[in-house]
Amino acid sequence: MSTKPIQKELINGVDVPQLTQIIDDLTQNPNLAQFHFCAKNNWVSGGENQTTVNEFYGGGKKHVRSKPFVFTKDEPPTLLGHDNGANPVEYALTALAGCVTTTLVYYASAMNVKINKIESTLEGDIDLRGLLNIDDGIKAGYKSIDIKLKIDSNASAEVLEKLMAIAKKHSPVANTITNGTPINLSLV
Amino acid sequence: MSTKPIQKELINGVDVPQLTQIIDDLTQNPNLAQFHFCAKNNWVSGGENQTTVNEFYGGGKKHVRSKPFVFTKDEPPTLLGHDNGANPVEYALTALAGCVTTTLVYYASAMNVKINKIESTLEGDIDLRGLLNIDDGIKAGYKSIDIKLKIDSNASAEVLEKLMAIAKKHSPVANTITNGTPINLSLV
Numbered sequence: 285m286s287t288k289p290i291q292k293e294l295i296n297g298v299d300v301p302q303l304t305q306i307i308d309d310l311t312q313n314p315n316l317a318q319f320h321f322c323a324k325n326n327w328v329s330g331g332e333n334q335t336t337v338n339e340f341y342g343g344g345k346k347h348v349r350s351k352p353f354v355f356t357k358d359e360p361p362t363l364l365g366h367d368n369g370a371n372p373v374e375y376a377l378t379a380l381a382g383c384v385t386t387t388l389v390y391y392a393s394a395m396n397v398k399i400n401k402i403e404s405t406l407e408g409d410i411d412l413r414g415l416l417n418i419d420d421g422i423k424a425g426y427k428s429i430d431i432k433l434k435i436d437s438n439a440s441a442e443v444l445e446k447l448m449a450i451a452k453k454h455s456p457v458a459n460t461i462t463n464g465t466p467i468n469l470s471l472v
Numbered sequence: 473m474s475t476k477p478i479q480k481e482l483i484n485g486v487d488v489p490q491l492t493q494i495i496d497d498l499t500q501n502p503n504l505a506q507f508h509f510c511a512k513n514n515w516v517s518g519g520e521n522q523t524t525v526n527e528f529y530g531g532g533k534k535h536v537r538s539k540p541f542v543f544t545k546d547e548p549p550t551l552l553g554h555d556n557g558a559n560p561v562e563y564a565l566t567a568l569a570g571c572v573t574t575t576l577v578y579y580a581s582a583m584n585v586k587i588n589k590i591e592s593t594l595e596g597d598i599d600l601r602g603l604l605n606i607d608d609g610i611k612a613g614y615k616s617i618d619i620k621l622k623i624d625s626n627a628s629a630e631v632l633e634k635l636m637a638i639a640k641k642h643s644p645v646a647n648t649i650t651n652g653t654p655i656n657l658s659l660v
Contacts, residue, residue, distance in 0.1 A: 297518030306604070307606060310601055319600055321559075321565060321595070322596075323569055325566075327573050328485075329485030332485070342600070357567075364578070372645050373567070373571065374509055374541070375543075376645050378545070382545035385513060386521065389519070402515035405510060405511070405512050406512075412505040412530070426648045428654040430655075444659055452657050454605055455603075456612050458612075458613070458655050460649060461649055461652075465614050466617070468617070468618045471620075
């Protein structure tokens with residue numbers, strides 16, 4: 285860690301000197317780059333369940349929030365639920381939307397590209413015959429996910445396209461989805 | 473659609489006759505199985521953004537909730553945010569937790585397996601050097617995701633293992649993550 289005092293300089297709400305410092309620190313000490321995230325889930329009934337997110341490990345230490353984040357998931361009536369929350373495939377779009385946006389904004393800030401506004405829509409198709417095992421040849425998940433971004437910035441379309449390509453490649457959630465990430469289930 | 477009156481019979485909170493009816497309907501009319509989900513996202517500042525989920529299309533018609541579900545995402549201070557919400561990779565675990573649980577419960581109900589309780593923990597490691605492009609050889613997303621399930625049920629361990637294998641294969645979110653789902657970004 286540098287002992288120099290760091291001048292706070294916000295670009296797009298991102299503290300760029302701190303971002304540069306983090307990149308330097310993680311380059312010099314890859315152990316600090318190891319992050320471990322977790323969530324606890326409790327089934328309620330039918331299609332309803334509740335997830336609690338609180339702690340994570342990263343930058344060499346454990347972090348605990350001042351209060352946990354709690355999320356209720358449910359299904360709409362047409363999928364046998366009571367609409368007490370968005371459903372899991374909608375939470376997946378929510379995760380992806382946030383990650384692509386944040387990745388794009390952090391890189392824009394590092395490149396000194398000012399962003400005024402970003403709106404995006406995410407859409408994806410699911411054939412329910414996959415979930416219900418009506419046809420074994422049908423993928424249960426999203427066939428693909430389309431993200432349309434409307435970005436208000438003075439940057440050129442070329443720069444914005446470059447930022448989008450970076451976001452697609454380096455966003456942890458986008459990368460998790462596009463790269464076939466293994467999931468291991470075990471009974472305890 | 474059958475015109476027979478359907479007796480409501482809840483197993484694990486799931487209306488099994490309705491589930492059976494849905495499977496029959498989708499088998500006979502695959503158009504009803506086509507679902508389209510969407511989310512709208514607005515960037516706030518830095519690592520904070522907000523997603524709204526409301527409408528979806530499925531079973532041959534558009535569905536609109538009585539009020540939208542709104543989710544704030546942010547980063548913790550160590551990742552340059554203000555902890556105003558869970559971060560996107562934690563939302564991804566939340567989505568996965570819900571989908572695996574619901575898929576397991578729906579199949580258990582269809583198989584007449586009574587479930588009293590399901591608790592699960594989800595954990596995954598991310599090397600931040602991927603996000604920050606410090607080393608191009610490092611995956612930006614989760615290396616893998618471990619789901620540990622504690623299931624209170626009279627069913628045998630064999631039956632529970634079978635249900636877990638079904639949930640892993642047929643959960644739309646698990647399937648989206650494990651199968652390398654394409655993401656398309658475009659500027660509008």
